[in-house]
Amino acid sequence: xxxxxxxxxxxxxxxxxxxxxxxxxxxxxxxxxxxxxxxxxxxxxxxxxxxxxxxxxxxxxxxxxxxxxxxxxxxxxxxxxxxxxxxxxxxxxxxxxxxxxxxxxxxxxxxxxxxxxxxxxxxxxxxxxxxxxxxxxxxxxxxxxxxxxxxxxxxxxxxxxxxxxxxxxxxxxxxxxxxxxxxxxxxxxxxxxxxxxxxxxxxxxxxxxxxxxxxxxxxxxxxxxxxxxxxxxxxxxxxxxxxxxxxxxxxxxxxxxxxxxxxxxxxxxxxxxxxxxxxxxxxxxxxxxxxxxxxxxxxxxxxxxxxxxxxxxxxxxxxxxxxxxxxxxxxxxxxxxxxxxxxxxxxxxxxxxxxxxxxxxxxxxxxxxxxxxxxxxxxxxxxxxxxxxxxxxxxxxxxxxxxxxxxxxxxxxxxxxxxxxxxxxxxxxxxxxxxxxxxxxxxxxxxxxxxxxxxxxxxxxxxxxxxxxxxxxxxxxxxxxxxxxxxxxxxxxxxxxxxxxxxx
Amino acid sequence: xxxxxxxxxxxxxxxxxxxxxxxxxxxxxxxxxxxxxxxxxxxxxxxxxxxxxxxxxxxxxxxxxxxxxxxxxxxxxxxxxxxxxxxxxxxxxxxxxxxxxxxxxxxxxxxxxxxxxxxxxxxxxxxxxxxxxxxxxxxxxxxxxxxxxxxxxxxxxx
Numbered sequence: 001x002x003x004x005x006x007x008x009x010x011x012x013x014x015x016x017x018x019x020x021x022x023x024x025x026x027x028x029x030x031x032x033x034x035x036x037x038x039x040x041x042x043x044x045x046x047x048x049x050x051x052x053x054x055x056x057x058x059x060x061x062x063x064x065x066x067x068x069x070x071x072x073x074x075x076x077x078x079x080x081x082x083x084x085x086x087x088x089x090x091x092x093x094x095x096x097x098x099x100x101x102x103x104x105x106x107x108x109x110x111x112x113x114x115x116x117x118x119x120x121x122x123x124x125x126x127x128x129x130x131x132x133x134x135x136x137x138x139x140x141x142x143x144x145x146x147x148x149x150x151x152x153x154x155x156x157x158x159x160x161x162x163x164x165x166x167x168x169x170x171x172x173x174x175x176x177x178x179x180x181x182x183x184x185x186x187x188x189x190x191x192x193x194x195x196x197x198x199x200x201x202x203x204x205x206x207x208x209x210x211x212x213x214x215x216x217x218x219x220x221x222x223x224x225x226x227x228x229x230x231x232x233x234x235x236x237x238x239x240x241x242x243x244x245x246x247x248x249x250x251x252x253x254x255x256x257x258x259x260x261x262x263x264x265x266x267x268x269x270x271x272x273x274x275x276x277x278x279x280x281x282x283x284x285x286x287x288x289x290x291x292x293x294x295x296x297x298x299x300x301x302x303x304x305x306x307x308x309x310x311x312x313x314x315x316x317x318x319x320x321x322x323x324x325x326x327x328x329x330x331x332x333x334x335x336x337x338x339x340x341x342x343x344x345x346x347x348x349x350x351x352x353x354x355x356x357x358x359x360x361x362x363x364x365x366x367x368x369x370x371x372x373x374x375x376x377x378x379x380x381x382x383x384x385x386x387x388x389x390x391x392x393x394x395x396x397x398x399x400x401x402x403x404x405x406x407x408x409x410x411x412x413x414x415x416x417x418x419x420x421x422x423x424x425x426x427x428x429x430x431x432x433x434x435x436x437x438x439x440x441x442x443x444x445x446x447x448x449x450x451x452x453x454x455x456x457x458x459x460x461x462x463x464x465x466x467x468x469x470x471x472x473x474x475x476x477x478x479x480x481x482x483x484x485x486x487x488x489x490x491x492x493x494x495x496x497x498x499x500x501x502x503x504x
Numbered sequence: 505x506x507x508x509x510x511x512x513x514x515x516x517x518x519x520x521x522x523x524x525x526x527x528x529x530x531x532x533x534x535x536x537x538x539x540x541x542x543x544x545x546x547x548x549x550x551x552x553x554x555x556x557x558x559x560x561x562x563x564x565x566x567x568x569x570x571x572x573x574x575x576x577x578x579x580x581x582x583x584x585x586x587x588x589x590x591x592x593x594x595x596x597x598x599x600x601x602x603x604x605x606x607x608x609x610x611x612x613x614x615x616x617x618x619x620x621x622x623x624x625x626x627x628x629x630x631x632x633x634x635x636x637x638x639x640x641x642x643x644x645x646x647x648x649x650x651x652x653x654x655x656x657x658x659x660x661x662x
Contacts, residue, residue, distance in 0.1 A: 168552055175546035176517060179524055179539065188534040194527065217594065218574075224590035225583050226575045300573070395622030396632070398590075399614045402597055403636060407644065410606070414651055419598050427591065434574055435510050445542075453538040460537065 005127065008056075008362030012370060017060040017363075020053065024064030025371050029378070031065070032072030032085060043337040047344060055345045056363045062341050063317075063367045066334060068375040070313045071115040075379065078107045078306070079389055080401055081219030082408065083211055087313045089443060090278040092215050094298060094305025101301050108383050109245020110303050111310045112376045114256050117249060118311035119372035121260035122267065122318025123365045129268075129322055143467035145269065146455035147476035149448040152276055153178070153441060154480040155283040158487040160438035167487065173432070174441035180205055181449020188457060200417040208412035209422040210446065216405040217426025218433045223394040223401070242383050248303045255288050255304060256311045263312030267319025279444045281312030318368055325353045325361055511557040518550035593617060605655035607645070611637040 011017060027046065043066055050058035073085030078095035091111060098107035140148070157170030183194045184204030195201040249256055259281040266277040285308030289295035298305050324335045326349070342349050353361050379386075389397075409422035432439050459467040467473060524543040528536035578586070600609040615633035618624040624632075644650050 165553075165556060168549055168556070172517065172546065172549040172553055175542050175549060176520075178542040179521070179546055182524075182539045182542065186531075186535040186538075189532060191531060191535045193531070193535065193539060194524065220594070221587055221590045222574050224593075225578055225586040227578075227586070395624065396618070396628075398593075398622075399617040399632075400636065402594060402617075403610060403614065403640075406597060406601065407606075407640070410652075411644070411650055414653075416598075416602060416653065419601065423594060423598060426594070430587075431509075431513055435513055437513070449542075456538055456541065457534065 004358050005362050005365075008359050009366050011056045011359060012060055012363050012366045017054075017057045020057045020061035021064035021367060021371060022374070024061040024066075025068050025374055025378075028065035028068040028371075029072050029375060032069040032074075033076050043334055043341075047337065047340055050341055050344055053345065055347055055357070055360045058341060058345045059360065059364050060367050062338060063364055064371040066338070067119060067314070067317050067368045067371045070317075071112065071119075071372060071375050072379065074111045074115065074306075074310055074313075075108060075386060076404075078111060079104060079386060080216075080397075080404070082216040082401065082404055086207055086211055086447075087278055088309070089211055089215060090282040090309035090440070091306055092219075093282070093440070094300070094302050096219065097299065097301035098303065098306070103241060103301065104386075105241030105383055106245040106248065106303065107306050108379070108386065109242035110248045110306045111245070112379050112383075113246045113249035114259075114307040114310035115314040116372050116376045117253075117256050118260040118263055118314035119317070119368055121257060121311070122264050122315035123368040124318070125261075125264040125315070126318040126321050126325075126368070127362065127365045129264075139472070140269070141470075142455040142458035143463065143470050144472045144476065146452055146459055147473050148269070149276075149452040149455070151476050151480055151483075152280050152283075152448060153444055154483050155287075156279050156444050157438075157441040158484050160440050164488070166438075167484070169437050170441050173438055174445045177442035177445020177447075178449045178452060179445075180210075180442075181446050182453065187450075187454060200415065204450075205421065205446070206413055206418055207447065209409035209418040210425045211443065212405055212408045213422030213424070213426035214429035214439060214443065216401065216408075217423070218430040220398060220401050220405065221430055224398055227394060229391050229393050229397070242380060245303070249307055252288075252304055252307055255285060256307050259284060259308040259311040260315035263315035264319035266312070267316030268322050276444065276447055277312040277316045278309035279440060279447075281308040282440070284308060314372065318365075321364060325349055325364070508557060511554060514550055514553035514557050518547060518554050521547035521550050589621070593621065601655075603655050603657050605658060606652040607637070607641065608655060610640050 012021065024046075043062060046062065046065060050061060053061065070085055070087050073083070073088040074091045074095065077083050077088040077091040078099055081092050081096040081099075083089045083092060095107045095111060098104065153174040154171075157174040158167055160166070160170045160173075181204070183201055185191065185195075185202055186193055192202065262281050262284060263277040266280060282305060285302075285304040286295060286298045288304060289298065289302075294302075320335045321338075324339055339349060347353070347357060347360065405422065405426075406419055409418045410416070412418055429439060431437075432442070463470075468477075521543050524539055525547060528539050528543070531539075575583070597609065597613045600612055603609075604612065611633040614636045615629050618629040618632055619626070622629075645652065
């Protein structure tokens with residue numbers, strides 16, 4: 001196996017495979033930067049190009065492209081507060097806050113380093129876990145997957161606000177997100193729910209325009225209100241800041257690795273994906289704060305809020321490949337498209353990929369690692385130039401941010417209705433920020449709603465109410481109670497805040 | 505009774521949750537199960553929040569959310585005017601996209617914003633508007649071949 005592992009490296013480094021990987025990286029780099037054009041869409045667009053390629057070349061191209069999308073998506077999130085990808089929303093909370101404080105270089109350095117560590121952990125998990133992962137996935141049935149969704153929301157809701165009132169708002173936002181996910185045809189009977197007789201809503205709310213509006217528009221409005229650059233009067237970032245960001249990742253190496261492992265595990269679970277991994281990792285990063293005062297720094301520019309999601313989102317790719325390669329069960333849309341790539345090049349996922357075609361599987365591990373190393377090195381070269389964008393005055397930047405927001409929303413399904421949704425959710429996001437309702441639980445609820453509904457119905461149909469007594473479900477319920485309890489206990493220890501900094 | 509914006513926001517969510525629950529009455533259990541499971545706690549939480557906002561402002565702790573804070577360095581009146589103006593520009597952008605289509609709306613919006621709102625010079629406004637159009641045309645139209653609808657005015661003329 002070890003020999004095949006290193007042989008695969010040589011295969012990937014051959015000029016033709018390497019060239020295809022570099023082309024893939026260039027495409028993925030730009031796709032990641034542009035909001036709205038998702039990695040999955042690009043994978044689908046590029047799939048026809050692999051017909052004439054050998055398997056190693058095809059996956060060097062496809063995976064090279066796909067594995068850097070999340071990395072560069074974080075650059076847009078940090079610099080402009082517009083999610084480059086749906087999986088890089090959590091990075092906005094602290095990454096963009098750092099950019100506003102003139103620490104864009106540090107945030108980018110931390111984000112890129114944690115992305116690289118995450119990718120390496122995910123790739124290592126892929127190499128090591130294939131023989132042992134099957135029992136791990138099979139221990140979880142629908143009831144456990146449903147409870148896992150609720151645990152995720154409970155985590156983020158209980159951590160996103162302070163005090164009982166903050167917790168009420170957190171859970172309220174989470175439930176609202178779950179309810180918004182119910183818009184559209186129901187998955188069991190195909191009956192329309194909350195569609196307001198609009199054909200556009202039959203397929204439910206499109207996640208990309210909702211997320212782009214929810215996060216980008218409050219930032220654009222705030223930038224217009226301030227009338228300054230994103231980084232306001234903060235001093236221009238320097239290369240030393242980038243280095244500091246790299247050191248931040250190393251200083252919090254255990255947090256980065258733990259978040260990478262969270263991402264890998266979530267990647268393995270079918271149907272959950274990076275949209276969830278980023279928030280669970282973010283919640284874990286918040287939990288890692290040792291004192292209540294430290295915890296209050298999250299959302300206002302704590303570098304750990306950048307490290308956690310960055311690592312998780314990149315490590316989940318390696319995790320998601322495990323069920324795809326080993327069982328032919330894709331864990332996400334992107335993996336389903338990649339599965340198409342297997343058939344295009346004449347491979348069948350399953351046991352053959354672990355025996356006869358082990359070299360191709362191992363070449364995927366190397367592709368993820370090499371693509372991320374190349375992307376990080378290239379990005380570091382341009383980081384200072386990118387960071388300087390935060391010093392351009394708002395008046396010049398706003399029309400371009402609005403343009404990116406509109407194009408990001410529109411290109412997700414080429415409908416003008418998407419822009420209307422973006423504006424509606426943009427306004428709602430603004431109100432939430434203004435009146436201090438946490439947005440993270442709502443987003444997680446919206447992302448998880450589909451999966452939660454599917455697993456809830458299967459659990460009820462299959463086990464009746466007995467699903468609530470399954471051992472892992474009971475453990476997960478106790479975990480939720482524990483999370484809420486520990487959050488209340490921590491909040492009791494907090495010093496009283498003398499006054500609220502009222503929003504404008 | 506004090507009707508603060510917080511109260512109205514919570515009340516709106518409570519009404520939404522109540523409507524979501526009422527809608528489920530005519531649905532089969534398969535269709536209604538999930539919305540009921542999430543709308544019922546949402547209604548309870550929203551009513552709690554509504555009731556608490558009636559009693560006055562949220563305690564300072566509740567305002568410490570894990571999220572960004574809007575700028576406080578601007579006077580409230582000016583901030584409100586700028587907020588309305590920024591949102592109006594965005595709605596205006598949507599209107600001209602609908603009327604003219606993306607390819608024409610982009611240079612028009614960028615130029616109008618830079619000249620009208622940003623008070624930039626003619627040269628900067630024209631150059632940046634042209635640049636925005638060029639990047640859009642090369643990247644989204646030529647390279648990615650994304651379909652962009654013609655504006656309503658052009659469709660009606662045909």
